[in-house]
Amino acid sequence: MKAHNFYAGPSILPKSAVKATAKAIKNFANTGMSLASISHRSKEFEAVVNEAVALFKELLNIPEGYEVLFLGGGASMQFAMIPMNLMKKKSVYVNTGVWSTKAMKEAKLFGEVVEVKGEDFYHIPKGYSIDPEADYIHVTTNNTIYGTEIFEDINSPIPLVADMSSDIFSRPIDVSKYALIYGGAQKNLAPAGVSFVIVKSELLGKVDRVIPSMLKYETHIKDGSMYNTPPCIPIFTALQTLKWIKKEGGVEAMQKKAQKKAELLYNEIDKNKVFKATVADPDRSLMNICFVMKDEYKDKEAEFSKFAAERGLIGLKGHRLVGGFRASTYNALPKASVKALVKAMQEFEKQIIK
């Protein structure tokens, strides 16, 4: 039976990227050696990093003055690196859920944090003013747990920092509005183990605190992400994903596809008599679509889980904080998987409501 992979991350990647990675693990770039066993300083691997950086810049239309880095440690490491490198005294954090809360917690270790919050985590805060005295404002554009998303490239009077772990490459963005964009790559880009950072380099080097070499962006800029041995396999896979995005028509095409898939699923959720959405428009994520049982069918949750699993629908369990279900519909998830889910929801509705 075909598995429909709805995992929130690590998550589905393009077939071509997976295939190329498996092939390179056996024999990388016709070297007769495995991608797992080749020096990161080899000309073959240096070409991978250079091409990945170039494609990042091309696909996101990154202007001059920005650097693209591939680092280890995950987005959680960035939660610490950002305040260490950018905060002199004060920062603003738009708190839209678990990940923003975690990022904010680390920032508080290094200075004052002004928190911006909406009515709850099922809504994106709006109409707030931004403290012009703060060193930067931090947003998490897509919230994998609550299923909300910020679609706007915010006009900020202070440097704008965005965690785009789970929606990078899902739509065009105006990079010039951001000081720094970062994310773990294990959603729309690569296997777990690499994070990406797009940073406006002129903003760096302005804090006084002691920063260990590995936690300083300048260290990695100076050495082109090769200060230490980088996570070679995830970077290789990222390159294959970027090639696939380009071939499919770039981020504009990804956006259209995401909108279509989300429309299909949200329509069913809104229409189906057994399920309901947790998030209302216009804050509904196009990447992580959350839904729960209507109150009267709350006792049927385990039954639908089983029903879905029997149909090869994998990774639908909602985060424990929200409960219910979550369908992650990242770039590489085929529309056919969404259709299979919609069909299962319809069949389940018929089975329950006779």
Add this chain to the structure above:
Amino acid sequence: MKAHNFYAGPSILPKSAVKATAKAIKNFANTGMSLASISHRSKEFEAVVNEAVALFKELLNIPEGYEVLFLGGGASMQFAMIPMNLMKKKSVYVNTGVWSTKAMKEAKLFGEVVEVKGEDFYHIPKGYSIDPEADYIHVTTNNTIYGTEIFEDINSPIPLVADMSSDIFSRPIDVSKYALIYGGAQKNLAPAGVSFVIVKSELLGKVDRVIPSMLKYETHIKDGSMYNTPPCIPIFTALQTLKWIKKEGGVEAMQKKAQKKAELLYNEIDKNKVFKATVADPDRSLMNICFVMKDEYKDKEAEFSKFAAERGLIGLKGHRLVGGFRASTYNALPKASVKALVKAMQEFEKQIIK
């Protein structure tokens, strides 16, 4: 032509580990999904981490009271984490080369560092006394660049911390003599992107400084290396390598094999009229065997490089600080590769000295 992989790292891994990884990237644990695309919280992946930790403990005979962690960021991140987590005021660093120097540089950001040095980096310092007031002493057991190695589990009056990036699992060690053992996994264990930490947990939590969550060992201990998404593919490959080590007879068997390979190559270096060793016994590394041209043949270096490459001998270029050649003879390097190198050296000698 078969490639003989002498890279210093990332470097050769067991065939079985590479093969299993390529297979899992296509279809992991019969899930119908790629190892690159499966949740780290899935029961299938959690089993991988648990088995890898268990095999670490079994193969290295790790006593009670120690934790085994798999972290992102590389050994270079540990250079900062170690003083952050263990140094109250003062530490001792045995400086045996580039990596120790780098580790020491980060430690100096957090307190006083007492440096222990030998006559040069081609010798391991001996007969030094250890400041009993220091919080820990740090050694780099194998020095990939200069080709020296510390084979002794030092008797230290203060906690002993060891970077074993490049010789872990190459010989039995008495873990009970160490407070913390760490390393990047990309030599004897896994592809780049994961580091391992073996830590005596009672030594943690005794410093006052502010430590970001990701840089605190307790964070990762509490969540069993799953505080954030771990580098799944490298951890999977590490498990396959550990299985291979066990099957081959454990670290005792690895040591015997390493000694035989090193003996073969050092004998040829010492005997050959064209080459000479850079390191004298008893400090010669069994993992990275460095040699240069004798003074009278210095102009033949490029010629031997070409000669070796034509025979499929890859990755032999010495580090720029030492020059000449370096053959890395990690666990997975077959004896046949060493024999092929020895043969090439003999043939080259015949060609040069007629």
